[in-house]
Amino acid sequence: MASEGDWTCDANDAVQITLVQPGEQKPKTLSSFHPQFTYPIFGDDETIFGYKGLIIRLRFAAHDLRPHIHISYDEKFKTVGDTSAVDLIKTLSPFIPEVWLTRTDDRRYEKVKPPTPTASQYSIVGYATTYRWWFYQRDSPEKGTVTNDPFPGPEIRPAQLPARLRIAQFLILPPHQGSGHGTHLYTTIHTACFNDSTIVELTVEDPNEAFDALRDTADFHILRPEFLKHNVNINPDPYAELSKKQRPRRVPTSALIPTKLLHDIRSTYKIASTQFAHVLEMFLLGEIPTKNRHAGGANMSRLLVKKYNATDPNERRYYWWRMLVKQRLFKRSRDILIQLEMSDRIEKLEETVTNVEEGYEALIKVFTAREEALMAKQEESGESPETAVLEDSVASSSDSSTRDQRTKRKFTVEDEDEEEEGESEVSKRPKV
Numbered sequence: 480m481a482s483e484g485d486w487t488c489d490a491n492d493a494v495q496i497t498l499v500q501p502g503e504q505k506p507k508t509l510s511s512f513h514p515q516f517t518y519p520i521f522g523d524d525e526t527i528f529g530y531k532g533l534i535i536r537l538r539f540a541a542h543d544l545r546p547h548i549h550i551s552y553d554e555k556f557k558t559v560g561d562t563s564a565v566d567l568i569k570t571l572s573p574f575i576p577e578v579w580l581t582r583t584d585d586r587r588y589e590k591v592k593p594p595t596p597t598a599s600q601y602s603i604v605g606y607a608t609t610y611r612w613w614f615y616q617r618d619s620p621e622k623g624t625v626t627n628d629p630f631p632g633p634e635i636r637p638a639q640l641p642a643r644l645r646i647a648q649f650l651i652l653p654p655h656q657g658s659g660h661g662t663h664l665y666t667t668i669h670t671a672c673f674n675d676s677t678i679v680e681l682t683v684e685d686p687n688e689a690f691d692a693l694r695d696t697a698d699f700h701i702l703r704p705e706f707l708k709h710n711v712n713i714n715p716d717p718y719a720e721l722s723k724k725q726r727p728r729r730v731p732t733s734a735l736i737p738t739k740l741l742h743d744i745r746s747t748y749k750i751a752s753t754q755f756a757h758v759l760e761m762f763l764l765g766e767i768p769t770k771n772r773h774a775g776g777a778n779m780s781r782l783l784v785k786k787y788n789a790t791d792p793n794e795r796r797y798y799w800w801r802m803l804v805k806q807r808l809f810k811r812s813r814d815i816l817i818q819l820e821m822s823d824r825i826e827k828l829e830e831t832v833t834n835v836e837e838g839y840e841a842l843i844k845v846f847t848a849r850e851e852a853l854m855a856k857q858e859e860s861g862e863s864p865e866t867a868v869l870e871d872s873v874a875s876s877s878d879s880s881t882r883d884q885r886t887k888r889k890f891t892v893e894d895e896d897e898e899e900e901g902e903s904e905v906s907k908r909p910k911v
């Protein structure tokens with residue numbers, strides 16, 4: 480009998496996804512690609528046993544994603560005892576609707592030139608799903624009082640209660656990635672959240688690295704004008720009015736940055752606290768001259784010796800920036816870090832801060848390039864900044880180096896999106 484390896488193929492290579500439109504004689508292919516992962520269907524190994532030359536063609540109507548499937552292979556493994564080829568129909572059926580064998584028809588969303596007059600002019604670019612997550616907040620610190628209100632009370636609709644809005648799914652189809660559609664979609668969701676008085680925060684469920692990069696640059700674009708408006712920066716001399724004996728041992732956060740103002744900005748724009756911290760750290764890092772940062776060749780040995788006593792105020796800002804990031808990371812991963820020896824704990828934090836900084840530097844570079852492209856586009860067309868943002872073709876989320884840097888941050892120290900929830904490690908595959 481032939482070895483098992485001869486009858487095993489890679490599921491990601493075997494599956495071909497195609498977006499089509501109705502044509503004169505047969506469907507017209509708009510784009511074709513292989514999936515990035517298939518483990519939910521074919522298991523963690525992402526392999527299919529029992530076929531040679533297997534091709535699973537998944538065709539979707541570009542305007543409504545109605546599916547059609549076609550399976551072909553050169554040879555199928557003959558059952559021997561308990562060993563048999565994977566039943567593809569049985570395996571795929573939980574993931575494909577009952578109409579999966581119907582032909583792709585013209586049922587009447589990026590606009591494309593239709594191959595026939597009756598074909599839809601639009602192609603679905605992507606989608607996102609959200610749900611409301613009830614948020615409890617006390618109106619006042621006063622103790623509750625007993626009243627004789629009638630029962631049952633007035634009708635209360637869930638949509639009228641304070642809630643967090645959580646993005647559960649966010650997908651831009653591969654052919655349309657890198658064209659600014661992701662930023663446009665995320666910004667639209669944030670705008671709807673901002674205008675809804677019942678929404679307290681916009682959060683994300685289990686984001687992957689690519690979405691993290693997209694979200695960071697989009698939120699940075701939203702918050703940066705507000706930071707500049709209020710001249711937000713790190714105070715290089717937080718101990719200026721204190722004697723050496725009075726100086727606290729902890730990081731003087733409230734003396735370094737305007738915490739009350741930042742809290743108000745975060746609440747106004749409804750950004751989750753951890754996400755807001757990421758954007759703020761990135762902004763504060765960008766306000767420090769490049770020559771005083773690690774990326775610009777800053778003398779890290781001298782910084783460790785001089786600390787907040789450095790002569791250059793920008794060196795002091797950079798020192799305090801690293802301390803603020805370390806403080807946040809320690810709070811987030813305290814349960815893990817306190818189990819380490821002090822020397823290992825310090826080394827781990829130093830390593831993580833460096834990785835975080837590298838990730839921010841990559842994002843700042845992408846954002847700067849994006850802003851320059853937007854400014855050039857505005858000058859040419861005379862359009863408003865908001866319009867230019869939505870039509871921006873610079874894809875920050877598609878920058879591979881940015882995703883790699885963000886991955887470093889997540890693998891080094893846990894730094895999940897929500898303060899209340901977390902995972903022990905980052906999933907090995909994207910889940911968007």
